Amino acid sequence: xxxxxxxxxxxxxxxxxxxxxxxxxxxxxxxxxxxxxxxxxxxxxxxxxxxxxxxxxxxxxxxxxxxxxxxxxxxxxxxxxxxxxxxxxxxxxxxxxxxxxxxxxxxxxxxxxxxxxxxxxxxxxxxxxxxxxxxxxxxxxxxxxxxxxxxxxxxxxxxxxxxxxxxxxxxxxxxxxxxxxxxxxxxxxxxxxxxxxxxxxxxxxx
Numbered sequence: 001x002x003x004x005x006x007x008x009x010x011x012x013x014x015x016x017x018x019x020x021x022x023x024x025x026x027x028x029x030x031x032x033x034x035x036x037x038x039x040x041x042x043x044x045x046x047x048x049x050x051x052x053x054x055x056x057x058x059x060x061x062x063x064x065x066x067x068x069x070x071x072x073x074x075x076x077x078x079x080x081x082x083x084x085x086x087x088x089x090x091x092x093x094x095x096x097x098x099x100x101x102x103x104x105x106x107x108x109x110x111x112x113x114x115x116x117x118x119x120x121x122x123x124x125x126x127x128x129x130x131x132x133x134x135x136x137x138x139x140x141x142x143x144x145x146x147x148x149x150x151x152x153x154x155x156x157x158x159x160x161x162x163x164x165x166x167x168x169x170x171x172x173x174x175x176x177x178x179x180x181x182x183x184x185x186x187x188x189x190x191x192x193x194x195x196x197x198x199x200x201x202x203x204x205x206x
Contacts, residue, residue: 001078002074002078002079003057006050006051006055006057007054007081009051010051012153012154013047013051013153013154014051015137017153017155018029018084018157019152019154019158020051020156020157020160021158021160022052022162023159023160023161023162023199024142024162024163025108025139025162026141027075027162027163027164028053028056028162029140029165031104032056032105032106033102033105033106033135034101034103034107034138034140034165035106035107035109035128035131035132035135035137035138035139035140036049036053036106036107036109036139037109037110037128037141037192038060038110038144038160039110039144040144040181041144041148042148043150044144044147044148044149044150044153044158045110046108047153048146048153048160049108049142051158052106052142052162053106055126057080057105058108059080059081059097059105059108060080060081060082060101060107060109061081061082061084061107061109062076062082062083062109063083063084063112064084064085066081066082072109077124082097084096084206092156092185094131097109097135097184098131098135101122101131104137109127109128109131111127111128111188122196126181126185128188129168129181129184129185130181132166132168133181134198137168138171139168139188140161140162140163140165140166141162141165141188141191141192141195142160142161142162142192143160143161143192143195143198144158144160144199145199145200145202146202154183159199159202159203161198161199163191163192163194166184166187166191171184
């Protein structure tokens with residue numbers, strides 16, 4: 001189902017309506033084993049991020065409430081999404097994405113944990129960094145600028161920009177685990193903020 005819908009969306013969004021511009025494609029790792037993060041204001045980022053990386057498939061972490069409806073839950077599962085309990089995260093929350101990464105698959109996480117403007121000061125949660133570090137996988141930061149309404153996927157113009165991957169394996173051995181988490185979280189926050197600022201400047205110039 002993911003391949004079918006993603007292929008259709010790419011045809012409509014990229015080839016027919018030309019409503020997506022992707023910057024920093026050279027930063028996308030050739031191996032699929034990485035965590036991709038993105039700023040999050042609406043559901044459009046989910047679609048555009050998947051389209052930008054297609055044909056590689058993203059396995060999205062999604063809040064468990066979206067799976068309460070049996071049929072909608074099955075639909076999300078067919079699109080490679082899997083539920084997580086954001087209010088009470090436990091060890092099981094990490095097992096699924098780490099397993100996917102070790103199977104050389106891509107995991108998509110929106111670090112703010114909610115649809116919220118990045119510049120509103122939403123703190124980056126440690127989940128993405130923790131998962132990437134435990135799986136020894138790089139983090140691919142991305143930022144989004146564009147319409148937030150679904151109709152804007154076709155009628156508007158969106159831009160996804162990827163930054164340089166953040167390696168999680170080559171940190172100093174004398175750093176403690178919490179220090180590594182703090183360092184990587186801050187690095188992800190800084191790179192995401194920079195990407196967002198660069199996109200905002202690019203849009204203003206245009």
